[in-house]
Amino acid sequence: MKITVIGTGYVGLVSGICFAELGNEVICVDKIGAKIEQLQRGEVPIYEPGLQSLLTVNMEAGNLSFTTDMTASVKQSDIIIIAVGTPSMPNGQANLSYIETAAQEIGQAMNGYKIIVTKSTVPVGTNEKIREIIAQHTHETFDIASVPEFLREGTAVSDTMNPDRIIIGTDSKRAEEQLIKLHKPLTENMIITDIRSAEMIKYASNAFLATKISFINEIANICERVGADVTKVAYGMGYDKRIGSSFLKAGIGYGGSCFPKDTQALIQIAGQMDYDFKLLKSVVEVNRGQRFNIIHKLVSLMGDLTGRTVGIWGLAFKPETDDVRDSPAHEIITELLARGAKVKAYDPVASDNFRRNYDMGGIIYCSNAREAVWQADALCILTEWNEFQEVSLSDIESWLKSPYLIDGRNMYDEKQLAQTKLVYYSIGRPGMNKGVREQVPALLL
Structure with a gap:
C-alpha cells in the first residue's frame, strides 16, 4: 500500500519504518527541516533499539522516504496516518493544534479517495472534528479511522511488529477492510469498534x-x-x-x-x-509524591544537603531510550539543587537530551558511571540501565566519599550487598535497607 505518515516522533517514525518493512511504500512527513535532512542521510534522531537498521534497509530498498512536502505526499498515498504530537496544555487538556493543522493540510491536498488514520492519542470526539476540518477543504470522498498505538519506548519496534492487538475504530466498511489488510501481517488479533470507543481504549x-x-x-x-x-x-x-x-x-x-x-x-x-x-x-x-522518596531518604541519612555532592545514575525516564520527558530525574535534581546540593549526573544515552530539555545550572554532566560517583557523598540510581547493574557494589563503595546508596529502582539483592559496608536504601524492601534501620529507625515518608 502507499502510505503517508505525518509526524516523525516516536510513534510516526517507528510506525512508518515498520510499515515499510512490511513491504509498503511509505513517505514520512515532518515540518522540521533539520530532522528530515537527518533522516534523509539515513540517521535516526531518536535512540530506539533496532530502528536504525530497519531504516537503512528500507531506504536502500526504496520503500521508505522522508520529506517536508505534505501536499505531494498526500497526493501520492492511499492511506494517510496522522502521528503528530498532542502535548499537554497547562490545564492538562491535550493540545490539538498540530492535529487540526494536519487535517487542514490533508484536506487541501486531497486528489481522490483516502483513508485518514489517527494514530496520535486524542480526546474522544477528535476524529469527528478531523472529519469536519478535512471536509471543509475538499470535495473528495474519504473515510476516517482511529487506530491508536500501544508502543513502549525502548521496545517500540518489537511492539509494532508483534502487537498484543490492533484496535481499528471506523464507521466505514471500506476503510475497515483496507486497514485489516494493512495490519494482517502483524497479528490476527484485531478489534473493530466505533471511533469513539477506539479513542477511549x-x-x-x-x-x-x-x-x-x-x-x-x-x-x-x-x-x-x-x-x-x-x-x-x-x-x-x-x-x-x-x-x-x-x-x-x-x-x-x-x-x-x-x-x-x-x-x-x-x-x-x-x-x-x-x-x-x-x-x-x-x-x-x-x-x-513517589519521586521525592529519594529526597526524603537522603535528608534522613545526611541531614542538610547544602554543599553535599550527589551522584545521579540515570536521566531517561526508563532504560533503552533517550527520552527525558517528565523523567523523575528532572524533579529530583531540581529539588537537590534547591537544597544546595551539587549534582554529578550520568546516563548512557540521555545526557544530551536532558541538557537540551532542561536549562538547569549546577549539574556536572559526566562521561561515565565512575566519574558521577567519584568522591560523591551519595549515589542515587534513577534509571535501571543494564550498564549500572554490571558495576560491582564494591567499586561503588570505593568510589564514594560517604557510603550512601539510594536505589530508586531496586536493582541490587542481598548477596550483592553482603560484601560491602554501604548504607543502602531501596523501595519497599525494608529488610534490604542495610545500615539504614539502625541509623533511622522509622525511615518513612
Whole structure:
C-alpha cells in the first residue's frame, strides 16, 4: 500500500519504518527541516533499539522516504496516518493544534479517495472534528479511522511488529477492510469498534497501567512500615491471572511522554463531562509524591544537603531510550539543587537530551558511571540501565566519599550487598535497607 505518515516522533517514525518493512511504500512527513535532512542521510534522531537498521534497509530498498512536502505526499498515498504530537496544555487538556493543522493540510491536498488514520492519542470526539476540518477543504470522498498505538519506548519496534492487538475504530466498511489488510501481517488479533470507543481504549489502557504503577508504589510504602518485601508481594500478586505481573515493579514512579500526559488528559475529559475522576487524580498525586522518596531518604541519612555532592545514575525516564520527558530525574535534581546540593549526573544515552530539555545550572554532566560517583557523598540510581547493574557494589563503595546508596529502582539483592559496608536504601524492601534501620529507625515518608 502507499502510505503517508505525518509526524516523525516516536510513534510516526517507528510506525512508518515498520510499515515499510512490511513491504509498503511509505513517505514520512515532518515540518522540521533539520530532522528530515537527518533522516534523509539515513540517521535516526531518536535512540530506539533496532530502528536504525530497519531504516537503512528500507531506504536502500526504496520503500521508505522522508520529506517536508505534505501536499505531494498526500497526493501520492492511499492511506494517510496522522502521528503528530498532542502535548499537554497547562490545564492538562491535550493540545490539538498540530492535529487540526494536519487535517487542514490533508484536506487541501486531497486528489481522490483516502483513508485518514489517527494514530496520535486524542480526546474522544477528535476524529469527528478531523472529519469536519478535512471536509471543509475538499470535495473528495474519504473515510476516517482511529487506530491508536500501544508502543513502549525502548521496545517500540518489537511492539509494532508483534502487537498484543490492533484496535481499528471506523464507521466505514471500506476503510475497515483496507486497514485489516494493512495490519494482517502483524497479528490476527484485531478489534473493530466505533471511533469513539477506539479513542477511549487508548486513554483507558494507559490510565489503568499508570494505576498499577501507583498502586504498587503505595504498597511499597506500606511494606516499609510493616516489614514486608514489595518484590515478593508483587511476585505473589502477579501469579493471579486477574492481575498479571506487568507494571508491578515498585520504584520512583512513571514518566515519559504518555502516562503523565494521558492521565491528565483523561481527568480533563471526565471533568468536561462533569465527572470527577477521583481514582485517577489519586494515581497522579501518588506518582508525583513517589519521586521525592529519594529526597526524603537522603535528608534522613545526611541531614542538610547544602554543599553535599550527589551522584545521579540515570536521566531517561526508563532504560533503552533517550527520552527525558517528565523523567523523575528532572524533579529530583531540581529539588537537590534547591537544597544546595551539587549534582554529578550520568546516563548512557540521555545526557544530551536532558541538557537540551532542561536549562538547569549546577549539574556536572559526566562521561561515565565512575566519574558521577567519584568522591560523591551519595549515589542515587534513577534509571535501571543494564550498564549500572554490571558495576560491582564494591567499586561503588570505593568510589564514594560517604557510603550512601539510594536505589530508586531496586536493582541490587542481598548477596550483592553482603560484601560491602554501604548504607543502602531501596523501595519497599525494608529488610534490604542495610545500615539504614539502625541509623533511622522509622525511615518513612
